[in-house]
Amino acid sequence: MKKIFTLIAMVAFALSMQASMYIVGSVPFGDWQTNQGMEMTDNGDGTYTATATLSGTIWFVFADNLTENAGEWDLFNGEYRFGPTTGVDQKVTLNEYTATQKQGNGNGAYQLACGSEPSEFTFTFDAENMEFVVTAEGEGPVIDPDWTYATVAGAPAAIFGTEWDPTNRENDMVKNDEGKFTFDRYDVELPECNIEFKVVSNHDWGLACPSENYVYYVEGGLYDIHITFDVETQEVNCIAELKGDPLPPEPIEAMYILGEVNGMGWAPNMGVAMSTEDKVNFTAEVEATGANVDEADGLTYSFFSFTSKLAEGADDWSAIGSSRLGAIENAYFVSEDMFGMPMALVKGDNSFKVPSGKKYTVDVNIQDPEAMTVKITEKSDSVNEVATGKTVSDVRFFNVMGQEMSEANGVTIVVTRYTDGSTTATKVIK
Numbered sequence: 001m002k003k004i005f006t007l008i009a010m011v012a013f014a015l016s017m018q019a020s021m022y023i024v025g026s027v028p029f030g031d032w033q034t035n036q037g038m039e040m041t042d043n044g045d046g047t048y049t050a051t052a053t054l055s056g057t058i059w060f061v062f063a064d065n066l067t068e069n070a071g072e073w074d075l076f077n078g079e080y081r082f083g084p085t086t087g088v089d090q091k092v093t094l095n096e097y098t099a100t101q102k103q104g105n106g107n108g109a110y111q112l113a114c115g116s117e118p119s120e121f122t123f124t125f126d127a128e129n130m131e132f133v134v135t136a137e138g139e140g141p142v143i144d145p146d147w148t149y150a151t152v153a154g155a156p157a158a159i160f161g162t163e164w165d166p167t168n169r170e171n172d173m174v175k176n177d178e179g180k181f182t183f184d185r186y187d188v189e190l191p192e193c194n195i196e197f198k199v200v201s202n203h204d205w206g207l208a209c210p211s212e213n214y215v216y217y218v219e220g221g222l223y224d225i226h227i228t229f230d231v232e233t234q235e236v237n238c239i240a241e242l243k244g245d246p247l248p249p250e251p252i253e254a255m256y257i258l259g260e261v262n263g264m265g266w267a268p269n270m271g272v273a274m275s276t277e278d279k280v281n282f283t284a285e286v287e288a289t290g291a292n293v294d295e296a297d298g299l300t301y302s303f304f305s306f307t308s309k310l311a312e313g314a315d316d317w318s319a320i321g322s323s324r325l326g327a328i329e330n331a332y333f334v335s336e337d338m339f340g341m342p343m344a345l346v347k348g349d350n351s352f353k354v355p356s357g358k359k360y361t362v363d364v365n366i367q368d369p370e371a372m373t374v375k376i377t378e379k380s381d382s383v384n385e386v387a388t389g390k391t392v393s394d395v396r397f398f399n400v401m402g403q404e405m406s407e408a409n410g411v412t413i414v415v416t417r418y419t420d421g422s423t424t425a426t427k428v429i430k
Contacts, residue, residue, distance in 0.1 A: 025060030034076040046128040057205035074291040084108040154197025192220040194321035220247035255282040259304030260290030268311035303351040326350035342373040
């Protein structure tokens with residue numbers, strides 16, 4: 001028994017000696033390549049450290065391994081990545097310990113404001129307690145809390161001149177008598193699109209509000225744009241006033257499936273082209289190839305949505321923002337009894353969720369712009385009709401933009417959920 005125990009201890013020690021930890025993220029942490037990162041020093045007590053000179057805003061995660069090739073995100077996210085316990089992006093405060101976890105296909109990252117001047121930062125990762133701390137040399141980065149300058153950085157260029165450029169002084173905001181910063185642009189001609197932006201402090205990404213991009217949809221036309229920022233509350237608001245009639249919507253000539261099908265990943269310039277004869281009905285046969293393991297049931301799932309056009313660049317999501325179509329809520333699970341049933345398809349990037357390793361026929365109908373639908377059918381199984389006489393669990397109401405409402409009003413998508421877990425979606429006009 002003693003020999004067996006000793007052997008187990010030796011194996012455990014050998015494995016611990018082989019363990020590695022990396023910081024993966026913005027430069028100098030590999031520029032978000034899954035096969036690159038800054039290797040941390042193993043201190044031999046379950047902690048790892050790394051020191052880097054940084055400036056601006058840095059995004060990062062931790063990983064206990066790197067992939068062989070760049071861009072192997074399914075493997076990296078599913079097996080190696082450590083990130084926020086919330087599963088979404090999280091700001092890091094200097095000198096305070098932050099909890100972390102093995103994400104298992106999560107895509108949340110940490111955000112660290114490092115100031116405009118380069119400064120030395122030390123990262124200490126505690127693998128035993130699953131937490132880390134970031135400290136800075138001296139007093140740390142100098143970030144002006146008074147917002148001497150507030151600048152809008154975003155897209156499209158028709159409003160901001162240069163896209164996502166915090167140094168563009170043409171986009172500096174003006175402080176009004178109430179102490180709020182304001183930004184105005186007049187007679188801006190815009191296509192149907194999303195206006196996306198952040199307000200940054202002193203021409204640097206060190207402080208930026210809100211934490212997620214502010215998004216404002218416009219249907220196209222001539223607009224006056226008004227953006228306000230309240231320093232005290234950190235509240236950002238945008239109003240786009242349409243002058244005259246909106247532009248007629250561009251006809252949908254094509255449809256693509258974005259996401260984890262046919263071996264693809266999420267990229268705005270890559271999608272499965274759906275075939276059509278009348279530019280109303282679109283169809284495609286795809287295989288769900290995502291590697292997202294659900295810890296609750298141990299099964300693997302794929303996520304996908306739709307777009308009527310593709311971007312030119314692999315990172316240019318803003319180019320297709322207004323062309324995205326998806327589910328009424330994100331990660332909308334298509335259960336077996338929903339196969340072949342028309343489901344609401346609305347503007348936005350919410351994804352559909354289906355079991356992986358199976359082939360599906362996907363049919364999109366856009367004849368009614370206010371009540372577009374999608375049908376997803378598993379090719380290997382027959383389609384079961386939804387049984388009558390089910391017990392209703394709850395009813396929810398959504399407008400055609402996918403926003404939830406307290407009650408039906410105008411053109412409404414009514415989503416009924418039953419006690420057996422199945423869901424139906426129907427269009428009503430009230």
